[in-house]
Amino acid sequence: MQLGWIGTGVMGAAIVKNLMAAGHTLTVYNRTKSKTDALVAQGATWAETPAAVAAASDVVFTMVGFPKDVEQVYFGEQGIFSQLAAGKTVIDMTTSQPKLAVKIAAYAQKHGIQALDAPVSGGDIGAQKATLTVMVGGDEATYTAMLPLFQILGHKVNYFGAAGTGQHAKMANQIMIAGTMTGLTEMLLYTEAAGLDPEKVLATLSSGGADNWSMENYVPRILKADYTPGFFARHFLKDLRIALTEADAMGLDLVATAQAKRLYEVMVDVKGLGSQGTQGLINSYR
Numbered sequence: 001m002q003l004g005w006i007g008t009g010v011m012g013a014a015i016v017k018n019l020m021a022a023g024h025t026l027t028v029y030n031r032t033k034s035k036t037d038a039l040v041a042q043g044a045t046w047a048e049t050p051a052a053v054a055a056a057s058d059v060v061f062t063m064v065g066f067p068k069d070v071e072q073v074y075f076g077e078q079g080i081f082s083q084l085a086a087g088k089t090v091i092d093m094t095t096s097q098p099k100l101a102v103k104i105a106a107y108a109q110k111h112g113i114q115a116l117d118a119p120v121s122g123g124d125i126g127a128q129k130a131t132l133t134v135m136v137g138g139d140e141a142t143y144t145a146m147l148p149l150f151q152i153l154g155h156k157v158n159y160f161g162a163a164g165t166g167q168h169a170k171m172a173n174q175i176m177i178a179g180t181m182t183g184l185t186e187m188l189l190y191t192e193a194a195g196l197d198p199e200k201v202l203a204t205l206s207s208g209g210a211d212n213w214s215m216e217n218y219v220p221r222i223l224k225a226d227y228t229p230g231f232f233a234r235h236f237l238k239d240l241r242i243a244l245t246e247a248d249a250m251g252l253d254l255v256a257t258a259q260a261k262r263l264y265e266v267m268v269d270v271k272g273l274g275s276q277g278t279q280g281l282i283n284s285y286r
Helices: 010-021 033-041 050-056 067-075 098-110 123-129 140-153 165-193 198-205 213-223 233-249 255-270 278-285
Strands: 002-006 025-029 059-062 089-092 114-117 132-138 154-161
Touching: 002 010, 002 050, 010 025, 010 033, 010 123, 010 140, 025 033, 025 050, 050 059, 059 067, 067 089, 067 098, 089 098, 089 140, 098 114, 098 132, 098 165, 114 140, 114 165, 123 132, 132 140, 132 165, 140 154, 154 165, 165 198, 165 213, 165 233, 165 255, 165 278, 198 213, 213 278, 233 255, 233 278, 255 278
Parallel strands: 002 025, 002 059, 059 089, 089 114, 132 154
Antiparallel strands: 114 132
């Protein structure tokens, strides 16, 4: 099976490596070509446009930054749909808008193409170790056919239903993470102010009821002043904005998530730290 991959950022590049290690042939595209150089050196083929990826592939994966990027990659003049033939499959792994996933699926169905929305959770570590959680929406038969590919990159794959439901599941994930990120940030600030040993506090909390994935993976980075992105703060802010828009449409008032969004707006829009990882939120306080 010929696979295509569009978007070789922090997570995308690691996933491509895992797919190649499993024996698949990959054609890759990224707006910044240099971010594909290591993959090409390992056997991937570079394509000049998303359309060229589509022409060379049976299944095209996308993992880009923002909904506007997804729209361009699929529907642009040199986009996937300009060259993708009937019978092929597209899988958008970007965390994006549920309504955009529905739009992609509707176009695909009209043209005899299969489409899934399949955002993931697990960050750079999960991508590298192939332990991502995959949340899938779209046609169930297509999901079943693509499951062996998902199982290469993730240890937990769940199907939620029609197009857009994978994105809704990811919004639920991001709402939960918003709480853990603000909690771990303020826990560290309190620890410092109280004069406690942060390593001992982390070891203690990790063995009790306060344990969570974000704390275990991001607090050690913060203690080393490592704010490199496992997941960009600017992308997380985008996710929270989508989640709150969807919540508003459902008549929900998610007060804590709205506060987390405001904190990340300070980090990204006011302090200009959007290229740091989500753990850089602590720098908005200092």
